[in-house]
Amino acid sequence: MSRTGTSKERLRPISGFPEWTPEYRAVELEWIDRLRAVFESYGFASIEPRSVEPVEVLLKQGDTDKEIYAIGRLAADPGDRPEPAYGLHYDMTVPMARYVAANLNRLSFPFKRYQIQKAWRGERPQEGRFREFLQCDIDVVDTRELPLHFDAEIPAIMREAMAAIGAGPVVTRISNRKVLEGFYAGLGVADTANAIRIVDKLDKAGPDGVGAMLSAELGLDGATIGRMLALAEISGADASVVERARALGVESELLERGLDELGFVMAELSRFPEGEFVADLSIARGLAYYTGTVYEAKFADFPDFPTICGGGRYDDLVGGLIARRMPGIGISIGLTRVFAKLVAEGRIAPGRKAPTDILVVHTRGAPYRTVRETADALRRRGFRVEQYHEDRKLNAQLKYASEKGIPWIWFPPAEEGGRHEVKNSETREQVPADPAAWTPAGPPGRES
C-alpha cells in the first residue's frame, strides 16, 4: 500500500464516509434541532457519552467484532498490548448501558435520554449503509420494571420525530420476541435464539430459504418449520393478529404474555392513521438482547431500502457490568440513512449556503472602522452579519451576496456621520436606514 499517495488519492472520497455541502448541512442541523425539540417535549435529556468503549463492552452484544473500528496510535510503543483495547462505538445502546451503570448514583430513574451522535461500522458500504453515520437514539431504562405503556409511547414519539423532519410516509412493523420465543418453545424448538435470527432473514431469503436454513442449521422437521412460517405470515393492523396467532394452537405461557403485550401496544397505536403501524410476526430483529416488543420502520415509498428505525424492549443490558438487572426500551433512527436517501431522491430542498442575514459591503472610500462598527452594531441587535473585507468594486460584492443568498445588503456611509442604506436583495429596493433601529419588513427577513 502506498504510504504517501498522489495528491489525487488524498482528495478522493472515502467510501462510506459521507460529507455534505453547507446548504445540506444546514438542513441536517435543522433536523437535529427539530428532533431535539420532539424528544425534549417528552422529557428526554441529552447526553453525549464518549465515542470509544473498551472492546469487551462493545463485544458484549454479539460477534460483530469485524465491524468494530479499533483505535490506537499510529506508532505504537514496544510495550503496547497487541490487541486493541478500545473501539469506536457502532451503536449507542450498549454504550448507553455502560454509561448508566457507571453513573447510577447520579441519575434519576426511570432514566430517559436521547443521543444524537456519530457511530462507526467497518462494513462494506452500499446504498443506505455507511461507515460513519449519525444515529439518533431514545431509550428509557429503569432499576425496576418498566410499565408496558412505554412500549406504546416510544413508537409514537418516533412517529412524531419522523414527521418533524419531513421524512415522508413511514411504515412501522411491530412484533414481540415473547410471541416468537414462546411459540417456538411451545413447538419444542430448543435453540429459540438462533431460530429467531434465521426467521429474521425472511424478507431477504423468503420462506423457502428460511425453511431450508431452519432445517439445515437447527435440524427442525417440516411440520415444525411449517408452523413457524405460518406464524411469520401473520400481519395486520388490529387485534385480529393476536387471534390468528392463538388459532395456530400452540400452548405456551410466554406466548400468551407476548400476545397480551402485542395486543396492548397495537390497541394503543390504533389511534394513528391506518397503515402506519402494523403488527407483523415476521419481524424478529437479529439482535440478541431484545426480549419483548420490537420495532422496525421503513420508508413507505422505498420498501426495498433498509430499515430506517429500529428498536425494542430489553430485560437487561447492564447485567454483565453491574450486579443488578435493568430493563429498558428504546428506538433508534438512522439519521444519515434517512437523510442520504432523501437527498438522493431529490426530496430535500437545500438550505442557504450561509446563515448570514446581512452583508455589510465596503462602501468605496469608507474607513474600515465605519464598516466594522456598522456590522458590530447590527450584530449586537441579533442579526447574523458579515462584512465584506475588501474595498472592491461593488459588482463583486453584490455578486458575493447573491451567490450566498444573503437577503439584505447594508451600505455604510462613505464618511463618518453619513447616511446608511439597506437594500432588499430580492426586491432590489434600497432605502435609508439606521443600524440602531432598522428591522426587516416582511420577507425575506430572518430565517424562519
Add this chain to the structure above:
RNA sequence: GCGGGCGUAGCUCAGGCGGUUAGAGCACCAGAUUGUGGAUCUGGGGGUCGUGGGUUCAAGUCCCAUCGCUCGCCCCA
C-alpha cells in the same frame, strides 16, 4: 470475504481503430463593466490519463497485476 462495472482537470464526462504539444461543460482567476448583483462575451491558471509492470519504433488507448470508487452477495446494527 465473493462477483460485476468504472478510474482522463477541483466536479461531470468525451477521446478510446495505439501515432506530433490530451479536450468540453461546470467551478476558479482576470477583464469587458471608471461602484448597484445572479446574464453574456473574451482571456487565463489547472492533467506525471489511479499506481506499478509488460507488449511496441510509439501506450490515455492493448495485456497483467495492484489500489480505489461503485453496484450486488455475505453479514447486519
